[in-house]
Amino acid sequence: MVTRLQRPAIDDIQLVNQVVDQRQRGRNRGYFEGIRASWKQRVQHYIEARGNPEVVTPWARAVSFKTRFLSLYSSPQADSVQKPVLEKLRERTLQMCPACGEDGTPNTLDHYLPKTEFPDFAVTAVNLFPMCDTCQGWKLEKVLSQDGERLFLHPYFDEFLDQQVLQLSIGEPYHAPASMELRPSVNLSPALQALITRHIENLGISTRYYHFFREQYTHLLGSAADIREEELNMRQQLTLFRNKARRKSINSWGHIFYESVLANDPLLLYLETAALPGLEPWMQACAAE
Ligand SMILES: [Zn+2]
Structure with a gap:
């Protein structure tokens, strides 16, 4: 964004x-x-x-x-x-x-x-x-x-761009989300939300973001498996990923992605406890022992 x-x-x-x-x-x-x-x-x-x-x-x-x-x-x-x-x-x-x-x-x-x-x-x-x-x-x-x-938003004059202006919501099922939705942040005024909507629609951003989202989500499942294997704290590790993306920009695609993951408790619980798609062969191997 x-x-x-x-x-x-x-x-x-x-x-x-x-x-x-x-x-x-x-x-x-x-x-x-x-x-x-x-x-x-x-x-x-x-x-x-x-x-x-x-x-x-x-x-x-x-x-x-x-x-x-x-x-x-x-x-x-x-x-x-x-x-x-x-x-x-x-x-x-x-x-x-x-x-x-x-x-x-x-x-x-x-x-x-x-x-x-x-x-x-x-x-x-x-x-x-x-x-x-x-x-x-x-x-x-x-x-x-x-x-x-x-x-369109103006990158020199629209000061509110210092805050996160888009929110992502990720729909179940979490092993392969059926939907994702990008929408203006609810913290903005209705007029600014309408402006953001016009901006993303007229630059085709939702469709373009969807391709990025699919790739990121696959990475996320892989990272979650690694975090569990190393017995690290899921939320803390994902917070580090989010902070790294925020250094680029609070409205970078990566920051919007990780911010939405961290705000989604059921998804975090899934990442912490479910049989992840990438983990399955490993889990099956354990079960067979
Ligand atoms: Zn562009």
Whole structure:
């Protein structure tokens, strides 16, 4: 699930000034000088509205000349002010996708407000963050629901992402769970729960999580067998697994998984006492002795 990211250490208003200054040697100098003040106000508006597309609407003066902005992003000149900013944002330092929480290094840079509809934010750092290819394929140019509500969480502005926002419930039977369900945390307000639901539905996260869940659950049964064989404490050992996953992010897929296991007393009892699928040959061997 979404992970909160530190806002880039870039003054986006100052960046507009610098871009317009650099345009003074080019063909479109009149256009950019003419919109300098309004463009800065637009970026200020984005920051104040926290990028929320329910508030920030497209700007016709930019949309009509979108190629002038898109080229700033897609083909920045070597000495341009935005080039190092974009390079910094593309540094592959994250080990998970901030939009879905899946492990791996996100490959692309996403425009939270898409650059075709909002070309004036094409190089605005606070509108850009790394995203995995799968999320990007789901998100496309989507912004708002049919009811005009924003679809996606914003990793720089949605501070509540510091807490766990999704809960997993695991259904019986525990040797091979028939169901799992991801849903927004009940600790969040109804409005935030609705936002989280829109976010996970529009990025296909439940289906993607299900594949991860099946693999993790098989690991869990194996770990439970090991823990019993070593005569260790089940809850304590699984707590260590959970804490390790939390170090990555409280909303990482692994943390949501182990948190749900530890909150599920019947499942813990099963792991502690039942004949585990992986244990069966060993148990049978003991019984035969
Ligand atoms: Zn992703």
